Amino acid sequence: MKSRSVSFWLFLTPTLLALTLVVFFPFIYGFIFSFTDWNGLTASEFIGFSNYIDAFKDKEFLDAIIFTIMFAIVSIILVNIIGLGLALLVTQKLKSSNLLRTVFFMPNLIGGLILGFIWQFIFVSAFDAIGSVLGIEALQGWLSTTETGFWGLVILNTWQYAGYIMIIYIAYLESVPKELIEAAEIDGASAFQRFWRVKFPLVAPAFTISLFLTLSNAFKLYDQNLALTNGGPYNSTQMLAMEIYNTAFSDYDMAYAQSKAVIFFILVATIALTQVYFNKKREVDL
Amino acid sequence: MRGKRRSKIILEILGVLLALIWLSPFYLMIVNAFKTKNGIFTDILGLPEEWTVDNFKQAFIDLDFLSSFTNSVIVSVGSVALIILFSSMAGYALARNKTKLSGIIFMVFVAAMLIPFQSVMIPLISIFGEVNMLNIQGLIFMYLGFGASLSIFLYHGAMASIPVSLDEAATIDGANKWQVFWKIVFPMLKPISVTVMILNLIWIWNDYLLPSLVLSADTATLPLKMFFFFGQYTKQWHLALAGLTIAIIPVIIVYFFAQKHIIEGVTEGAVK
Numbered sequence: 001m002k003s004r005s006v007s008f009w010l011f012l013t014p015t016l017l018a019l020t021l022v023v024f025f026p027f028i029y030g031f032i033f034s035f036t037d038w039n040g041l042t043a044s045e046f047i048g049f050s051n052y053i054d055a056f057k058d059k060e061f062l063d064a065i066i067f068t069i070m071f072a073i074v075s076i077i078l079v080n081i082i083g084l085g086l087a088l089l090v091t092q093k094l095k096s097s098n099l100l101r102t103v104f105f106m107p108n109l110i111g112g113l114i115l116g117f118i119w120q121f122i123f124v125s126a127f128d129a130i131g132s133v134l135g136i137e138a139l140q141g142w143l144s145t146t147e148t149g150f151w152g153l154v155i156l157n158t159w160q161y162a163g164y165i166m167i168i169y170i171a172y173l174e175s176v177p178k179e180l181i182e183a184a185e186i187d188g189a190s191a192f193q194r195f196w197r198v199k200f201p202l203v204a205p206a207f208t209i210s211l212f213l214t215l216s217n218a219f220k221l222y223d224q225n226l227a228l229t230n231g232g233p234y235n236s237t238q239m240l241a242m243e244i245y246n247t248a249f250s251d252y253d254m255a256y257a258q259s260k261a262v263i264f265f266i267l268v269a270t271i272a273l274t275q276v277y278f279n280k281k282r283e284v285d286l
Numbered sequence: 287m288r289g290k291r292r293s294k295i296i297l298e299i300l301g302v303l304l305a306l307i308w309l310s311p312f313y314l315m316i317v318n319a320f321k322t323k324n325g326i327f328t329d330i331l332g333l334p335e336e337w338t339v340d341n342f343k344q345a346f347i348d349l350d351f352l353s354s355f356t357n358s359v360i361v362s363v364g365s366v367a368l369i370i371l372f373s374s375m376a377g378y379a380l381a382r383n384k385t386k387l388s389g390i391i392f393m394v395f396v397a398a399m400l401i402p403f404q405s406v407m408i409p410l411i412s413i414f415g416e417v418n419m420l421n422i423q424g425l426i427f428m429y430l431g432f433g434a435s436l437s438i439f440l441y442h443g444a445m446a447s448i449p450v451s452l453d454e455a456a457t458i459d460g461a462n463k464w465q466v467f468w469k470i471v472f473p474m475l476k477p478i479s480v481t482v483m484i485l486n487l488i489w490i491w492n493d494y495l496l497p498s499l500v501l502s503a504d505t506a507t508l509p510l511k512m513f514f515f516f517g518q519y520t521k522q523w524h525l526a527l528a529g530l531t532i533a534i535i536p537v538i539i540v541y542f543f544a545q546k547h548i549i550e551g552v553t554e555g556a557v558k
Contacts, residue, residue: 007463011379012391014372015434021413022431023398023406030409041412086304094298096305102545103305109537109548111492111509114530117516118315121523126314129330159308164552171553209557220402223494227516241404245495248408258408265405272400 027265030258038255051259060235061260064243071153071239072218078158079214080207083165088195090166091173101170104163112160116227119156123148123228149229149237156224161217165210172206173199205282212275219268240264312534319527326523341528348518349529354511355536361422361507362491365429369437369486370479372430377441378467382453392442398435403495411499425500429490437482440555444478445471484544484551491537508533 034052037045055061086104090097107115123142131139142148176199184198222241225231231238231246238246244264248257318326319341321334329335345351380392414424448471456466472479494509501510512533519526541548 005463008379008383008388011375011463011467014368015376015395015430015438016391018372018427018431019395019398019434022410022428023401026406026409026413027401029413030406033409089297089301089304092294092297094294094301096298096301100301100305101549102541103308105549105552106308106538106541108552109488109492109541110534111494113492113494113509113513114533117512117526117530118311121318121527122311122314125326125523126330133331159311163308164556167549167553168556171557213556220404222404226494227513244404245407249499254408254412261405261408265401268402268405269400 031262033255034259034262036255038258039252051256052263054256055260055263060238061243061247063236064238064240067150067237068219068221068240071150071157071221072215074154075157075161075218076211076214078154079161079165080210082158082162083210084169086162086166087169087173091170101166104166106163107160108164112221112223113227115156115160116224119152119159120228123152143229144233146233146236149232152228153221153224153237153239156228157218157221160224161214165214168210168213169203169206172203176202205279208275208278208282212271216268216271219264219271240267315527315534316531318523319531321524323522323524341524342532345515345525345529345532348525349508349511349515349532350506351532354506354508357422357501357505358491358507358509361425361429361497362487364422364426365433365490366483366486368426368430369433370482373434373437373482374441374472374475374479375467376434377438377445378471380438381442381445382450392438395435395438399439403432407495407499414500420500420502422501422505425497428496428500429486432496433486433490436555437486440478440482441475444475448474478554480547481551481554484548485555488548488552 035046035048037047086100090100090104094100120143127139127142131137143152180198180202181194184194189197220241221239222245225237225239225242229237231242241264244257244260247253247260251257314330317333318330320337320339322336322338322340325334325336325338376395380388380395410428411420414420414428419427452470452474453466456470461469492509494513497507497510498513501507503514506514512529515529516526519529
């Protein structure tokens with residue numbers, strides 16, 4: 001297909017048009033308006049970097065960044081350990097392997113909003129009931145404090161996302177040649193050694209993928225946050241995506257919200273580009 | 287060998303226990319959806335003492351289930367159909383054209399994946415609002431824009447395994463580009479089309495944020511309606527849980543029949 005040919009462009013037009021109007025144009029438009037006092041309809045003045053300067057002095061925004069980073073760190077660790085654990089379990093050729101895989105993955109098919117509502121019931125009502133049956137006070141009053149809100153989000157996210165990350169680890173674990181494992185077994189390697197010395201190095205690429213997927217997922221989390229805690233109590237469990245949303249659609253401070261959205265883009269894009277860098281580096285090493 | 291067998295049994299038991307823990311939120315949702323308000327108050331963890339389906343009747347009506355389900359189907363099926371149709375065409379054109387320009391356009395599509403939704407959300411809604419496109423048609427067009435990048439990327443990759451000689455043979459037989467693509471190439475892309483369909487369907491069916499900004503109450507999709515419904519029944523868990531159960535049932539039915547394809551599709555989308 002030649003670049004000059006009409007058919008090349010006809011084949012590309014629908015997606016190029018949609019991408020331009022839906023992603024690129026709003027992106028550039030928003031970038032420009034983040035330097036003004038735009039209120040969503042009109043902008044009267046160009047005000048330079050002052051939205052950005054305000055954003056970095058905005059306690060709520062900074063709190064949201066810190067909360068999101070803490071959430072991301074804890075999530076990455078838990079999701080990956082549990083995801084890998086589940087993957088190792090279901091690749092043991094158990095009778096229930098297929099069933100287990102189906103069950104662990106299931107939460108990922110259901111929307112974050114619905115999952116958040118279900119877990120709100122669990123944390124608020126079921127935890128309370130279990131707590132009073134077993135006499136554990138720590139299970140009472142969940143989601144009413146910042147800590148329980150934080151751990152509530154972590155538990156929900158881990159429960160949902162571990163099954164997704166499991167799928168990625170399974171794909172890599174199953175690609176490890178059987179002969180290699182058998183050879184190691186014949187040479188007298190223990191189960192632990194077979195994992196650590198043979199499987200682990202071959203599965204290493206899955207770690208890069210899973211780490212970054214978990215990280216960018218944690219940064220973009222919105223629906224679960226909205227349904228589970230709605231940022232409460234007192235906005236103390238508000239994550240970045242929600243903080244930007246509220247600045248725009250509760251405070252109607254559009255230009256200011258857009259400057260935060262640009263900062264958000266820089267954070268997320270940096271994470272993604274770091275991943276690309278590591279992937280390329282590994283390909284060179286191999 | 288005996289030790290090995292024993293450890294297998296231990297692993298089986300561990301697996302089943304974990305699966306039960308994983309399913310426990312759904313268990314609590316379903317049993318409590320069948321209880322009366324008092325039933326939940328007296329016992330949350332056990333089975334209902336008296337089963338009631340009144341909650342479901344009420345939730346079905348309040349969720350406007352038939353209408354919100356239909357809206358969800360229209361949005362999801364419409365968007366996914368357009369994404370498959372247009373992304374496969376673009377992936378084909380870009381993969382078969384080896385010029386620098388084609389490479390640049392492909393990179394532009396890939397680069398768009400770096401831009402998170404929240405970074406374009408505010409101007410997007412403002413622009414589409416000004417041209418009166420905050421409706422179902424506008425929403426489907428937006429999903430095409432947000433879904434195209436990954437889908438083109440997947441189609442572009444799959445094209446590598448379809449030999450150019452097939453195109454050439456068809457061209458010699460007198461087929462034009464359009465016919466070559468739809469009669470020869472597109473049918474061979476079926477496996478990747480299934481992947482593209484699954485990935486986009488899961489995401490669009492469950493999406494809340496974008497429809498909440500674009501649609502009005504009379505065209506609300508299921509997640510959107512769920513949000514209003516839940517706000518209405520915050521302290522009435524028996525109704526809220528019945529509504530959540532109803533909203534999940536369609537997804538579970540599809541998962542039951544297509545789980546192999548779904549898990550394969552998700553794996554392919556994530557690993558590439």
